Amino acid sequence: MTTPDNGKTPEKKPLWSKLFGSASTDDTTSDTNSTLESIISSVEQKAKQPLVESIVDHGIAVTQEKKKIRDAAEKSPQDLLKKAHITFAAALIIGFGIWLTFFTIIFDQENRILAKFNAYNIPATLAIKEELNTRLTTDLTDTRKFIALIKLEKIATLVNSLDLDDPALNYVAPSGGTVIPRGDEASSTEPQYRMISESGEIVYVPESEVNALKSVQASRTSYANRLLRQIKFQIKDVQNEKHLPKKIRDQVERMQTHLALIDLEEPAFPSALTKTDMRAAQAEAKSILIDVKEKNLKNLVADLKKQVRTIDAHTADLPTQEFVARLTAILDTLSVKQASTFEKALKQISTLNLGSIHDSDVYRKIVQIIGDNDTQKGDLAAAATIARNLTKETIINELSARRIAWSPIITTIEKIARLGADMTPDEDGTAIDARRDIDPTNTLVAFTGFSGKADKQAIEVKGQVVGEGKYNNQNFSLLADLIDAFEGSSSFKDIEGSNYAKNKDLSGKFFSPMNFKLMLQQPNVRDDHDIKIIPKEEAVELPSFEATNTPSQKEEPANVTSEPTAAAVDAPPGDAEPVTDTAATEPVEAPVTDTTEPVEAPVTDTTEPVEAPVADTTEPIAAPVADTAAADTPLNN
């Protein structure tokens, strides 16, 4: 085919036209016109040729060109459609390619896309991992709980181990100088301290013995102090534990409150108040111990069950499967509340044949649980021991709490007979107990017998009194004061003692038999007749009791005389002198210089020779401090 050669270069078509042909009908028309124009110019050139030949040639050429033009016009949209299909397919392929690319990018470490895809089954993997994480976290929490409880159990044990009533700790060394006994009483030439025992008796103690006891006391005090500091520190540590159950946390708070009140720097450690606080803390500690031990046992049992659940016996042989199934069933019968279930489990497990386990991993796990009878004790045996101990400790605690400590009760009775019920001053500083200092020199009241009955929670007291000193010829008032003092004490209640009698001996002194029955009062239970106790903080604010030398007592003799009226009525004529506290400060016979001295004061004068009058009886309570504490709660050690 010839191409028109008009000296012009053919017009450049756009790329789009090259790719897809004419994109519009206008372009197609203009192309057709230009083709026709070139044909016409060709015809004009050929006109110089012979006409017929030229006409025929041109007719053929025109026909051919027209056909071409027609074909081109028909073909152009179809090509376009074909190309659009290709584009569509390409779009799909590109889309798929993008998919593939993403997965390839993500998974194509080794070009094993499918394998990787399966391996990275993300949702399932996530679920498994999350379950694993939950299980681990639960395990962690359980473990931490157990650790916290064990720590607490150790603290509670430490609290209970501290015995502030220990006589060695409470030793009160005699003050003043020593004396060398003379005459019959001189058993040795060693200097001796003269002191008054807790029951008011004069005793001589060698200096070496006093020094030895002081040394023991110092070491016990230091030990108690260290232990208390350690306990306080450990309690703070355990209080930071998040995993303590609320009930136990509350108990720890209460125990900590009592312990916080203890002043480790107090000069006369341990004071009666310290002992009271310690006793309260120990009561909490005991209750914590039982609760914690029970919880720890529960944790151990849960741990045992968890251990057996982790044994995968599905793929093991039949005997192993049967063994694990039976072990699971046995462990399911364990009950923390019944120690007997542990004994039964141990017995049942002893019938299982450990030799039937051939899988070493399973064997190891089972031995951890039940032991192997000879070389290793399993966790179950330990749990059984703890369950057994817990049962026994609960019984021991119950029996101990039920006991009555008669020694402090007797000491309290003797103390009340000498000093009245309580030494606590009233809000205005005056003594509430006007009957205080009944027989401070221990010369008016003598006990001849005590008869305590635990079942009746009572003690009978027998003895006799003499009407001397401030009770000169007033035996009945003395007995009445004693009854009121016992009643006013927080240790006794419902005092029975309704018989009053008086006999005169050859020397002219009046003696009266004493026969009282005292009901024991439960600690922390207040009786209406009890003398009001002022809290320590308030009492500290009050004016000094001894500094005033009891002027208020002198101003209020009615308090003393008004109560024993019944006794005064029975008294013979001449005996009915009003008893005042002035009489107490000016004793008739006993060389008591000042009966209003504070109770805690030490013996001030021990340098007197033996024959000298007992001047140190002016401060009768040089007895061990334990007395005061015992007086607070004589029941239920």
Place this chain on the structure above:
Amino acid sequence: MTKHAQRLTRLAHFQLLISGLITVGIIIFVAWPAYAGIVDGQNRLNELAGTIEQTDIELNVERDTYRDLKESYALQAENNQGAIGKILPTDVMQTEIVRIIEAYANSIKDARNPVLLKTINFGKVIAKKDVDYVTLPFKLTINTSKENLHKILRQFERSGSFIKPDENITLRLLDTRDINIQISNLTDLRRFAGEEQGSIDVDISMYAYALPEIKTVK
């Protein structure tokens, strides 16, 4: 251009448009979320793997502590079992009580503070249905000084405590039920009160306890 050609041309253009939309749609609604999900899942997995690893490390540490504590706890229980067994034995062990009391009385007596154990009479063991333990009642008659009487009573009162191993305290749990103290030789009040101790006769009714082996539930 014929109508047919024009229709074909429009169809082609429409298909091109759809192709574009599909591609963009796939990218926006399928490929990108899938990619983001995969990346997010991977990140979560990595994060979880880290957490698990961390928890595992912590757990191992705690497990070690737990194991140690459990072992010492079991050991402690084992040791306590011995002490508890002495406080509350499985048998009443009457002869042991005699030895304990006599040994203690001898340990505190001296010329100034004598102690004379006069009698110890044991009753029959009492077993009640509603409690697991059995009770052995016994009566003690002593002649002693006041100081030693208090020492003896305190010793009984402090018995049954296994957490004071350093002290010479009777482990066996004893319970002083009734007490009858008679102070004789009281010739004069002053003698008793200050300068001479009276002779004291004491009758003490006591209980000792035992917990027979825990019965196995049938």
